[in-house]
Amino acid sequence: MKKITIDPITRLEGHGKIEIFLNDEGDVENCYFQIPELRGFEKFCIGRPVEELPRTVCKICGVCPVDHHLASAKAVDAVYNVDPPPAAKKLRELYKAAHTVHSHVAHFYALAAPDFVLGPDAPAAERNVLGLVKKVGLEIGGQVLAVRKAAQRIQTLIGGACTHTVFCVPGGISKPLSKEEHSEILKLSANFVEFARFSLKLFEDVVLKNKAYVDLILSDPYQLRIHNLGLVDGNNKVNFYDGRPRIVDVNGKEIAKYEPRDYYKHIGEHVEPYSYLKYPYLMAKGWKGFVEGEDSGVYRAAPLARLNAADGMATPLAQAEYEKFFSTLKKPVNSTLAFHWARLVELMYACELTVKLANDPEILNPDVRRLPTEKPSEGVGIIEASRGLLTHHYKTDEKGIVTAVNLIVGTTNNNAAITMSIKKAATGLIKKGKVVSDGILNMVEMAFRAYDPCFSCATHSLPGKMPLIVNIRGSNGEIFQTLKRD
Amino acid sequence: MNYYTPFLEVTKTILDAGGEDLKKCYQCGTCTAVCPWGSVREFSPRYIFKLAQHGLEGYEGDELWLCSTCKTCVDRCPRGVGIIDVFTSMRSIIAQTGLIPPTLRSVLGSINSNGNPWAGKREERNIWAKELGLKNFSGETTEYLYFSCCAPSYDPRTKKIAVATARVLKEAGVDFGIFGKEESCCGESIKKTGDNTTYEKLLNSNISLFNSKGVKKIIAQSPHCLYTFRNEYPAHSGNYEQVHYTQVLAELIKGGKLKPKKEFRKKVTYHDPCYLGRHSGIYEEPRDILKSVPGLEFAEMIRIKEQSFCCGGGGARMWMETPKEERFGVMRIKEALSVGANVIATACPYCIQMLEDGRTALGVEDRIEVMDISEILSATMF
Amino acid sequence: MSKPKLAIYWAASCGGCDVSILDIHEHILDVDKAFDLALWPVAADFKYKDVEAMQDGEILLTLFNGAIRNSENEHIAKLLRKKSKVLVAFGSCAHLGGVIGMANLSKRDEILDTVYNKSVSTHNPERIIPQTLSRVKEGELTLPKFYNYLRSLDQVTDVDYYIPGCPPNPEQVLAVVQHIIAGKPLPPKGSVLGAGDKSQCDECKRKKNVKKIREFRRIATAIPDPEICLLEQGFICMGPATRSGCGVACVNAGVPCRGCYGPPPNVLDQGAKMLSAIASVIDSDNPDEINQIISQVEDPVGTFYRFSLPTSLLRRSNI
Amino acid sequence: MDKPRIGVFICHCGTNIAGKVNIEEVKKYASTLGDVVFATDYKFMCSDPGQELVGKAIREHKLNRVVVAACSPLMHESTFRKVCMLAGLNQYLFQMANIREQCSWVTEDPELATVKAKAIISGAVAKSRYLEPLNIKEVTINPSVLVIGGGIAGIQAALECAEAGNKVILVEKTPSIGGHMAQFDKTFPTLDCSACILTPKMTSVGQHNNIELMTYSEVKEVSGYVGNFKVKILQKAKYVDHSKCTGCGICMEKCPYKAPNEFEEGLAQRKAIYTPFPQAVPNKPVIDKETCVYFKTGKCRACEKFCEPKAVNFNDTDREIEVNVGAIIVATGYDLFDTRSVSQLGYKKYDNVYTGLEFERINNAAGPTAGKIQLKDGRTPKSIAILHCIGSRDKNYHEYCSRVCCMYALKYAHLIKEKTESDVYNCYIDMRCFGKGYEEFYHRLTEEGVDFIRGKAVCVLDYNDAKTLYPDMVEALGITDSEEDRKKLFVRTEDTLLKKTMWLPVDMVILCNAMKSRSDAKDISRLLNISIGKDGFFLEKHPKLAPVSTATDGVFLAGACQGPKDIPDTVAQASAAAAAAISLVQRNKVVIESATAYVNEELCSGCKLCNDICPFTAISFDESKNRSVVNDALCKGCGTCASTCPSSAIKANHFTDRQIFAEIEGLLNL
Known part of the structure; x- marks a missing residue:
């Protein structure tokens, strides 16, 4: 038996690693996706005052710290049983919307678009954001950077610091928005919607009008029939900040909609000895391994799953795009590569939401804090991170000192799904020991990049490639072929 | 001709047995001069200490057993000598040789076989509570353990005070239960005899019982039990919240949850038990209770609170013979009579017995009554 | 003429440091112009072998972020040291151990037990714990060894410079990068780059008075006055014992500094220094009252050593 | 700085160190330490030959660091610093390693002591590498002296300083100087009349050109440093202009309102406008605002009406003035133990139970009874008990011996015997008569028929209580119910020598209560940065070698504020404090500590x-610069600020972090 190691493929908490085992015929026997790193937040957050957690757990991920900060803040509100005043809530939501804009733009233009705009077969050295800029024109390239910068700036104005943010405190936020900050936000967000429209147009022109791409999207190696998880509001519309998680099965039927505090009744986590990252699954189905179909316990999170799990979008332009999405691809959509389109639908929503909230006079209300009055005890906070549902669960003693922490973070939701997508891609592409070198690597990579796993965000902005090495080893472990993509 | 020279090995034995403080004594005589025995006979703790400091013979005589552990001397000692501890450690050395007063031997025997010093059967321990319908203590359902002390179980006089207390507590709605035959003597007096082996047996037996039944809070009838729960049990992993019943009742009266109803038209004085007062610092609660009783006229004696005069029943004196003219109880009754009281109230089973004894010895049964605080309260309630 | 080589590496970190390098926005192109990127796993090809094949000292500059949590981290740290002329510990984790250094309060097994056994949502009846070597039916899979204790970069190898912060302020990063690109001389080895030479208080605009603390308060249950020094108000702010450079971001956002920029120059142990300072200004002569006031500090280690536990004087008792 | 060349000098201190520590082994070890180029030992390193040995080695071996392993720095740091200076080495390049107090004296096992000595020397050597030379700093000195407190200690100190030519400011809280000594009748053991020896001194103070007397005044704030103190003094409103007042006394005669007389311990009364006693200095009255009815009702002003020189001024106000002095002598005296807290002794409960000072006034010819020893009802007592150790030598109150009580008890016994026929009982624990002529006085008293009972008195009962509680005793002592007997007091004690419990039926009881620290001692200690010992009295710098100095340079102690003292000791100490102050202020310049802290801007x-x-x-x-500044002259180098400074911007010279960490590492590096 041969073993192919893709090590490292970058990481979530550390480096991701793929091991592909080939059977004696040279076909893919099995595939393992490993996360070799652990930092232990669940342990060392114990003993800390709970209000310090939002600014501590954001260090789980420097790419989506905002999501951790907000999920944590909501958990802490729940621990103290305090509801922030409207202005605080709206500013948190605005902050989150701006972050989504920033994150989705970065992912689409830096990661996804080069594959489509330049083509999967384009020379690797060009298949990056710089190549993209060359192809679509400097002006647009500049706009991409400008929107990302603007979204980042909006976050800094609201939250004080942009990467590891600190502004959420129990029952609200630490500072009201000043008039000057507000007018800057209005200016910064002015062309967001226009930019989202442009991005969708670009996707339509480049991808949807290209049959080869549509075929690729619908091709078998990129299909994965598993369930969907996403946060929805009272009208079952996609919501990033508030609401209840909804689970919709492979056929588009609702399995459950739960209160955040009941999350553990619906989501379980499975442990494998070869990865430090756990495998969440649906409690209703149980852990049945890496299998597809109605009985599978595996689900997906993030844009595609969110759209599948919802009945629509809460803003008009996004709703129109939502309808277009599902009229083109039948609901529920099981194609992994459709994530990119779904992400752009969400980008529109995030842009509309940013503008809407930025124009809401309430956000200038200086009353941004309710002091907790009740004894702290236990709370769960859930939000949608760009990369999937984020669940933070804290318990404290009477003084608000943390006694237990449980976390199910964005990309973790997709751990099993990613494993399966990679296996599918590999199985479809490696036959009889024949290895198509660069092609395989990029195809395999496309399979998990679609999930926007945390470890891939913001990459490719420099001349460079996805770091993939595939070692094909003999059964005694010696490398007899090394594939590098460079 | 006797030739004296210090025999410091003996001294060291005493120090090792817990009498460390012996070294601090500078022979001022305060202890002797404040000792209640000084009112009836010559007795100089200071002199015993001097002998012990030198390890000389004489300290181990009968006088060693006089101390009633009333603590007056300890509180007044300018050198801070724990005089009771020194006496106890000297007694324990004697106890090891078996040379303890004969009356105490039968007490220790009873403790060993029955778990109480009164030679009563273990099965009859909760006989006093038979008709009261009290519930058995269980940590899950009951807040307080009521610890009645051994005396009420086997002594007809003190039985009444346990009954009175239990009735009043019940009336006030206090959630409490009792153990009955499983529990043993708290061990306070036994420790003072110096028999540490027996004492530790009692202590461990009670602590394992309490812990297994989930005891958290104890209401003690006797200040001696209270003292032991408070000062001795914690070091042996017996950690409970302990209160004296007068504290509970005073609190209930203060909070309006208990109201003495009937008038009690008598002139009452109050005798501070040493173990409630000096040993535990509880002076006001019993007085507060008495002052809340309608119709009751309260009068203080001369020696009160910190200066209170011992009844003579502590330090295992309860089981030793004292000549009639030397009984402290007699003197205390006289003092009560001098302020015109027709009731002397107190809050300790030992004091009750010693004062009753004093009353009889003086033949003044018609002039003065001895009553426990709980009995007075009970009389105004039922 | 070939360009000098630049390497950027992440060990046990969150990626925030890399984001802060990206957050120099358009200036990233200057970096591209000036350097050949030898290694940047977050953004570019990553080849252990290529690095191993390089000559010692071939890389001019390595910005190393993240702490040393496992065997792989340590291996790469040593490898990069050998291959780099200048090795920079970049960000709190590499510099001091970082937030994740608080994990040193627990042993390895306790951490694993919490994550894989005690979590309410985890169903692990066989009590499976990830292993460095595990057998699956197709063969063997390996994972790096998760160490008992986390270490900073300079605890495993020699470090030339430090750039502090969690994450480092992009403007400060840019200034350092431009300084290097311009070929200006670097300060003595061991210096901290990309930060100020004083404590946070120097840049803090809040009004400061003589400090006398009678009560410690928590942001959870009190709202600080926005104009006055937080410490004076009883909110423990690590600003006085923290190097300047971030622009007092947290304090300006209305919450106390937690010390990610590490100790100011000359300070050996950030937490100990702050403890010592706070102990000095407790406004009481009465030991009982002092104890009562001090007991209001609920989480001393998490407060004073949020970012620097592994490199503090306390660390020795751990090993 | 040159490469360190360290010399290590190990002192035997006779057998003090060598008896425990293996010197040879330690020396060998020291010579192996890095940068040590010379190591030797000597019997007494502090002796002349020892010092020469160090000096010679510095020159011969070109040492630039010197470590002496001997006793404590307090003992001999200055000795060896001087040796270094003479040998041309900056004195701050010297480091002491204390292997006596911290090692040989406290470690029992010789082997462990040797190991410990090595560690201590290793630490000192490691630290010495980082020592830096520091410059010697001097400041000029203000020649004036402030004396706080106008009792005998303050009076003596002020006169000594003034006589030496220095300007003195004497601040006294009450309206007159004189203190407790002015209240005394006779002084032991010589039985001099207290007033006769004190008043001339008081007058001298009042008239001395060099003394500025500020009575009715308090020190409010002290800043500055040795040689240059700035002192704020509050002068309370006297309502009498002393520059106009002639001291005729008519105002006091005419004033209709009275208050308890403090000087008479409340046994008599004084007027609202008053001088505390006839010989007061200044002998001019003040108005007690609390008592004066004018301040309450706005009416009366009798004193004003009768005052011819128009000295009464109801508009007078408190004033604060500032003075500059070079040295401060604290002579704030003592308070007396409040005997009410020992309730069983019957003070304030029964008549005829008096404190020592009350009896002093009763016995004083100028006192309320004109010196006649009498009971409350005017009878002459036939028996008196004097109870020793009230509130002293007692864990429940004050553990220390109050030192003067035995002697004043003997004095009372003598005076009682001299003036009456009364029996006198002294209940004592130990007689402590240690001073010059004291034992002789005790001897004399035993011959005067005073009865001594060795045993502490534990309670005092009156007739009624005794009769109730101990009827047998009352009867046995032959006490009748005659009017005289019914006024008896009963004192109980054990005569420990007889092993007998005693009852003493007496007419009067005198409680010899302890001297204790003043109630405002804490305020003064804060004002002057001086320490308070656990007995509550001010702490001298060293009990033997610096008994009048304090931890604050330029502040000295005189009299009972430092501990219970009799008059001879007080006067001696006051003179010593004056001498110390004079020797300081007459130096013109003073070297101040160079091992100070400074702020790195x-x-x-x-x-x-x-x-x-x-x-x-x-x-x-x-x-303007937004930074803190350390005043060099004030700084004592204690290091509090250096350890406080959260950014290590404050450096304590001679105790830098680098030096201390080197020392710790050296200590651990065995």
Whole structure:
């Protein structure tokens, strides 16, 4: 038996690693996706005052710290049983919307678009954001950077610091928005919607009008029939900040909609000895391994799953795009590569939401804090991170000192799904020991990049490639072929 | 001709047995001069200490057993000598040789076989509570353990005070239960005899019982039990919240949850038990209770609170013979009579017995009554 | 003429440091112009072998972020040291151990037990714990060894410079990068780059008075006055014992500094220094009252050593 | 700095060190330590030959660091610093390693002591590598002296200083100087009349050109440093202009309102406008605002009407003045133990139970009874018990021996015997008669028929209580119910020599209560940065070698504020304090500590954490530069600020972090 190691493929908490085992015929026997790193937040957050957690757990991920900060803040509100005043809530939501804009733009233009705009077969050295800029024109390239910068700036104005943010405190936020900050936000967000429209147009022109791409999207190696998880509001519309998680099965039927505090009744986590990252699954189905179909316990999170799990979008332009999405691809959509389109639908929503909230006079209300009055005890906070549902669960003693922490973070939701997508891609592409070198690597990579796993965000902005090495080893472990993509 | 020279090995034995403080004594005589025995006979703790400091013979005589552990001397000692501890450690050395007063031997025997010093059967321990319908203590359902002390179980006089207390507590709605035959003597007096082996047996037996039944809070009838729960049990992993019943009742009266109803038209004085007062610092609660009783006229004696005069029943004196003219109880009754009281109230089973004894010895049964605080309260309630 | 080589590496970190390098926005192109990127796993090809094949000292500059949590981290740290002329510990984790250094309060097994056994949502009846070597039916899979204790970069190898912060302020990063690109001389080895030479208080605009603390308060249950020094108000702010450079971001956002920029120059142990300072200004002569006031500090280690536990004087008792 | 060349000198201190520590082994070890180029030992390193040996080695071996392993720095640091200086080495390049107090004296096992000595020397050597030379600093000195307190200690100190030609400011809280001594009748053991020997001194103070007397005044604030103190003094409103007042006394005669007389211990009364006693200095009255009815009702002004020189001024106000002095002598005296807290002794409960000072007034010819020893009802007592050790030598009150009580008890016994026929009982624990002529006085008293009972008196009962509680005793002692007997007091004690419990039926009881520290001692200690011992009295710098100095340079102690003292000791100490102050202020210049702290401007962020923690108020804040500043002259180098400064911007010279960490590492590096 041969073993192919893709090590490292970058990481979530550390480096991701793929091991592909080939059977004696040279076909893919099995595939393992490993996360070799652990930092232990669940342990060392114990003993800390709970209000310090939002600014501590954001260090789980420097790419989506905002999501951790907000999920944590909501958990802490729940621990103290305090509801922030409207202005605080709206500013948190605005902050989150701006972050989504920033994150989705970065992912689409830096990661996804080069594959489509330049083509999967384009020379690797060009298949990056710089190549993209060359192809679509400097002006647009500049706009991409400008929107990302603007979204980042909006976050800094609201939250004080942009990467590891600190502004959420129990029952609200630490500072009201000043008039000057507000007018800057209005200016910064002015062309967001226009930019989202442009991005969708670009996707339509480049991808949807290209049959080869549509075929690729619908091709078998990129299909994965598993369930969907996403946060929805009272009208079952996609919501990033508030609401209840909804689970919709492979056929588009609702399995459950739960209160955040009941999350553990619906989501379980499975442990494998070869990865430090756990495998969440649906409690209703149980852990049945890496299998597809109605009985599978595996689900997906993030844009595609969110759209599948919802009945629509809460803003008009996004709703129109939502309808277009599902009229083109039948609901529920099981194609992994459709994530990119779904992400752009969400980008529109995030842009509309940013503008809407930025124009809401309430956000200038200086009353941004309710002091907790009740004894702290236990709370769960859930939000949608760009990369999937984020669940933070804290318990404290009477003084608000943390006694237990449980976390199910964005990309973790997709751990099993990613494993399966990679296996599918590999199985479809490696036959009889024949290895198509660069092609395989990029195809395999496309399979998990679609999930926007945390470890891939913001990459490719420099001349460079996805770091993939595939070692094909003999059964005694010696490398007899090394594939590098460079 | 006797030739004296210090025999410091003996001294060291005493120090090792817990009498460390012996070294601090500078022979001022305060202890002797404040000792209640000084009112009836010559007795100089200071002199015993001097002998012990030198390890000389004489300290181990009968006088060693006089101390009633009333603590007056300890509180007044300018050198801070724990005089009771020194006496106890000297007694324990004697106890090891078996040379303890004969009356105490039968007490220790009873403790060993029955778990109480009164030679009563273990099965009859909760006989006093038979008709009261009290519930058995269980940590899950009951807040307080009521610890009645051994005396009420086997002594007809003190039985009444346990009954009175239990009735009043019940009336006030206090959630409490009792153990009955499983529990043993708290061990306070036994420790003072110096028999540490027996004492530790009692202590461990009670602590394992309490812990297994989930005891958290104890209401003690006797200040001696209270003292032991408070000062001795914690070091042996017996950690409970302990209160004296007068504290509970005073609190209930203060909070309006208990109201003495009937008038009690008598002139009452109050005798501070040493173990409630000096040993535990509880002076006001019993007085507060008495002052809340309608119709009751309260009068203080001369020696009160910190200066209170011992009844003579502590330090295992309860089981030793004292000549009639030397009984402290007699003197205390006289003092009560001098302020015109027709009731002397107190809050300790030992004091009750010693004062009753004093009353009889003086033949003044018609002039003065001895009553426990709980009995007075009970009389105004039922 | 070939360009000098630049390497950027992440060990046990969150990626925030890399984001802060990206957050120099358009200036990233200057970096591209000036350097050949030898290694940047977050953004570019990553080849252990290529690095191993390089000559010692071939890389001019390595910005190393993240702490040393496992065997792989340590291996790469040593490898990069050998291959780099200048090795920079970049960000709190590499510099001091970082937030994740608080994990040193627990042993390895306790951490694993919490994550894989005690979590309410985890169903692990066989009590499976990830292993460095595990057998699956197709063969063997390996994972790096998760160490008992986390270490900073300079605890495993020699470090030339430090750039502090969690994450480092992009403007400060840019200034350092431009300084290097311009070929200006670097300060003595061991210096901290990309930060100020004083404590946070120097840049803090809040009004400061003589400090006398009678009560410690928590942001959870009190709202600080926005104009006055937080410490004076009883909110423990690590600003006085923290190097300047971030622009007092947290304090300006209305919450106390937690010390990610590490100790100011000359300070050996950030937490100990702050403890010592706070102990000095407790406004009481009465030991009982002092104890009562001090007991209001609920989480001393998490407060004073949020970012620097592994490199503090306390660390020795751990090993 | 050159490469360190360290010399290590190990002292035997006779057998003090060598008896425990293996010197040879330690010396061998020391010579192996890095940078040590010379190591030797000597019997007494502090002796002349020892010092020469060090000096010679510095020159011969070109040593630039010197470590002497001997006793404590307090003992001999200055000795060896001088040796270094003479040998041309900056004195701050010297380091002491204490292997006596910290090692040989406290470690029992010789082997362990040797190991410990090595560790201590290793630490000192490691630290010495980082020692830096420091410059010697001098400041000029203000020649004036402030004396706080106008009792005999303050009077003596003020006169000594004034006689030496220095200007003295004497501040006294009450309207007159004189203190407790003015209240005494006779003084033991010579039985001099207290007033006769005190009043001339008081007058001298009042008239001395060099003494500025500020009565009815209090020190409010002290800043500055040795040689240059700034003192704020509050002069309370006297309502009498002393520059106009002639002291005729008519005002006091005419004043209709009275208050208890403090000087008479409340046994008599005084007027609202008063001088405390006839010989008061200044002998001019003040108005007690609390008692004066004018201040309450706006009516009366009798004193004003009768005052011819128009000295009464109801508009007078408190004033604060500032003075500059070079040295301060604290002579604030003592309070007496409040005997009410020993309730069983019957003070204030029964008549005829008096404190020592009350009896002093009763016995004083100028006192309320004109010196006649009498009972409350005017009878002459037939028996008196004097009870020793009231509130002293007692864990429940004060553990210390009050030192003067035995002697004043004997004095009372003598005076009683001299003036009456009364029996006198002294209940004592130990007689402590240690001073010159004291034992002889005790001897004399035993011959005067005073009865001594060795045993502490534990309670005092009156007739009624005794009769109730101990009827047998009352009867046995032959006490009748005659009017006279019914006024008896009963004192109980054990005669420990007889092993008998005693009852003493007496007419009067005198409680010899302890001297204790003044109730405002804490305020004074804060004002002057001087320490208080656990007995409550001010702490001298060293009990033997610096008994009048304090931890604050330039502040000296005189009299009972430092501990219970009799008059001869007080006067002696006051003279010593004066001498110390004079020798300081007449030096013109004083060398101040160079091992001080300084703020590194480059690093200070202006957080102000250090601003209020300096025990010597040496730190101020420079708003313009936004940084803190240490005043060199005030700084004592204690290091509090250096350890406070959260950004290590404050460096304590001679105790830098680098030096201390090197020392710790050296200690651990065995």
